[in-house]
Each structure stands twice: as structure tokens, then as C-alpha cells.
Amino acid sequence: MKIICSIILAVLANYSFAQKQGNNWYFGEEAAVTFNSGNPVAIGKSGMSATYGCASISSITGKLLFYTNGNDVWDSTNRIMPNGRQLKGNHFFSVQSALIVPWPDSSHLYYIFTPPTFAPTSKGYDTVLYSIINLKLNSGLGDVENGKKNIVLKNNLSSGKINAVS
Helix, strand or coil: CHHHHHHHHHHHHHHHCCCCCCCEEEECECEEEECCCCCCEECCCCCCECCCCCEEEECCCCCEEEEECCCCEEECCCCECCCCCCCCCCCCCCCCCCEEEECCCCCCEEEEEECCCCCCECCECCCEEEEEEECCCHHHCCEECCCCCCEEEECCCCCCCCCCCC
16 A cells, blocks of 8 residues: 555646646757757757856746746747837856746746846945846737836846746
């Protein structure tokens, strides 16, 4: 009985972590890789140039939703979203210029957090900002919501690094 319970728990644990939100990586100079088959596979060119940090997110089934270098946001067709320019992340000097976090209990809203720099400025450390992506906009390809771009989260806090924990 212990063996059967162990096998069932192992199978359930495997399926409970089967979300594929991190399966598509868009990075560097127009690079893109998918892990949907289980192994890394190059998937053609992205529209992005990112010297340092960038972020991408996929659906729980592994379909690319959007990606960003902290300044611009591209949809799943590699086009910049209509309101997706001029986020204030710093993709030239920030260690992690953007972080995408799903909005809790929503399948179509996402935060993009952008820490602008890794070094202090004359006014102290730069500000951590966030923008809201709504995948119901732009015919389902998503867009940054009007009035929800570069919103101040915290002043004088950023060190150019950002992380999220579920």
C-alpha cells in the first residue's frame, strides 16, 4: 500500500507543477528559445534587443504571451504593443530590467516591474515602477493599460535587481 501511495503522490506532484509559464525565453539580440518539447529549441528571431535583463511569460499551456526588455513590450507576434513603448526599465545598465508577475486570480492581467538602474543617482537610488498588461486589449494580443504605465511603487529603493516569490 505504501508503494502505491508513493507512486500516486509522485504522479500528482509531477502534474501539479506542469505549468509552462516559463517555457519560452526571449533574450539578447533577437534570440528566442522554447522548452515546450522538454529540450531547448531555437524558435527564430524575436523583436527585442536586450543588453542585460529581460523577461518573457507564457500561458500555463506554454503559448508565448509577451516579453519585454524593460523599455518596450512585445506581443506574441513579435510586435511592440501599441502602448508598449517607454517603460522606464534600464536594459543597458540594470541587472534585471524587468520582472513579469501574473495578477493574482486573473488569466489576463500581468504586472511588469521595472527597476531603472543598479547604481545610485544624485537623488539616491532610482524608483521601482510597475505597469499593467491586459491581454484582453489589442484584439487579445495585449497592451499596457492606459494610465497604468510607469506607476511609482517605491522611491529610492532599487538596486537594479528584482525578484518575485510565489
